[in-house]
Amino acid sequence: MNLLGIYLNDHLAAATGGVERARHMARSTAGPELAAALEPLAAELAEDRGALVAVMRRLDVPVRAYKVYAGRLAERLGRLKGNGRIVRRSPLSPLVELEALRLEAEGRAALWQTLRDLADRDERLDPDHLDRLLERTRRQQGALEELRRRRIVPVLTPEPVPSPASR
Secondary structure (H helix, E strand, O other): OOHHHHHHHHHHHHHHHHHHHHHHHHHHOOOHHHHHHHHHHHHHHHHHHHHHHHHHHHOOOOOOHHHHHHHHHHHHHHOOOOOOOOOOOOOHHHHHHHHHHHHHHHHHHHHHHHHHHHHOOOOOOOHHHHHHHHHHHHHHHHHHHHHHHHHHHHHHOOOOOOOHHHO
16 A cells, blocks of 8 residues: 555544544533534534545545554544543543544644645645545634633633632
8 A cells, every 4th residue: 555545544434433433422411502612613524524525536446444444443442541430421431532532633724734735746636625524624623622622621620629628
């Protein structure tokens, strides 16, 4: 496999994990606000993953199923992280998961920019389509960052310790 094929399949694995993570969060997260924000985002991530598969087809790059499975497996293993709780989700989980989605979006933006740079030399790549994908990913990054920042204070602010006089 050529280097471009390896690169695209690695991004496909990450995109697969990102879609799975966003869908899982939309289903399992506490709070309707976060679920409502993540449902359309999960749909967009699935569309972006489909756009990547379409680009791979145009470039005659075969999808490596083992990498797709690895992306899915990595996402599921990520659910097993120690979070201070045994049976239920920790309030910390959405914050950490939003950070993971933000990192995936960062990688996807780099992917679209890389392909956009290659579009000047490869007529199989549509520069306008790649520009739209890059712009959408940047918007997603902003939305994920906003969701993440809204969780920082409620999750990470310690409970006030009662003073000795009030005990």
